Amino acid sequence: MTAEMTVDYSGTWDIISNVNFDGYMIALDNDYATRKLAKMLSPQKVIKQEGDSFTIKTVTAFRNYECSFTIGQEFTEVTSGMDNRSCQSVVTWDDNKLVCVQNGQKKNRGWTHWIEEDQLFLELTCENHVCRQVYKRKP
Structure with a gap:
């Protein structure tokens, strides 16, 4: 059975924890003011x-970011809202x-990304920085 048949990521997700976001933003070369503002935000994922x-x-x-992709197909991503860099991205299962x-x-x-329960x-x-975020699915 393929992954996309067993996991449904669709929905609206509210952030409930955000660990080492500052370290991640430092690795992206974001300035202090940007990091301070970003840490105050409560992002929501709509998938x-x-x-x-x-x-x-x-x-x-403050700002919205949208990314569309198909599994296994490389695409050019501009990480607007984070560090505004262009990169070649590919998402796989x-x-x-x-x-x-x-x-x-x-x-x-x-x-x-992965899902455990809700x-x-x-x-x-x-x-060398890893940020760990957890979101809860909105009913």
Whole structure:
């Protein structure tokens, strides 16, 4: 059975924890003011999944970010809202996890999403920093 048949990422997810976001933003070369503002935000993820095609919107009071991709197909991603860099990204399935590798100016950059019960987990990686976020699905 394929992963997309067993896991449905679609829905609206509210953040409930955010560990080492500052370290991750430092690795992205974000300035102090940007980091301070970003730490005060409570992002919400809105995910639309249709088979292997995804649109993930990150919504905050300050700025929104949208990323659309198809599993296994490389795409050019501009990480507006984070560090505004362009990178070549590809998302693949690893069991029931979505794994994104972002090739660009920063080393070891990417993210992994997975679901456990009614929680969405996100690990953001850049260089030697890992940020761990947890979201809860809205009813």
